[in-house]
Amino acid sequence: MDFETLKRECLACRRCGLCETRRHVVFGQGVETAEVMFVGEGPGEHEDELGQPFVGRSGQLLDHYLEAVDLDRNKNIFIANIVKCRPPQNRDPAPEESAACLPWLRTQFSLIRPKIVVCLGRIAAQQLISHDFSVTKDHGKFFQKQQTLFMATLHPAALLRNPRSKPSAFGDFVALREKILEVCDHTYET
DSSP states (O other): OOOOHHHHHHHTTOOGGGGGGGGGGGEEEETTTTTEEEEEEEEEEOHHHTTTTSSSSSHHHHHHHHHHHHOOTTTTEEEEEESOOGGGGGOOOOOOHHHHHHHHHHHHHHOOOOEEEEEESSSHHHTTTTTOOOHHHHHHOOEEEEEEEEEOOOOOOHHHHHHGHHHHHHHHHHHHHHHHHHHHSTTTOO
């Protein structure tokens, strides 16, 4: 399957009940050959309105951190979510919703083939790294899974609620930059 076919099929998805309340499927955004992939839990209200990931206040904060370490969603990364449709009232995705949506993410992953995956927040980290992952305790650490490095950091929305955690999260992005320089081929090329 190619990327355009995947996107077309995903945009028409009706695998779970979230399709009943969504405005837009939020497929993801970025470079299809990115060596670094960011994964959040699911779209919020602004993302559902626009069909793009991380476009609200938390997205602005994420973009600020990305820019500080020479990353850009339009140049050298790809951003996706565990679920592609907004859970009502921004609740955590239900297990059956995540299970229905994970094949989309797995196919994105197999097409993009990133060297590093950054989980944004607890939900993504527990889905992709370990079911008992503690993002407050283990953020910024790298975990090897097959040929891919995984790291989790605090979700940008959590940082807006608790600004005292911003320096720790920024430290994660600095560590990410160092790891990119170590293992990636062309992420910083212009």
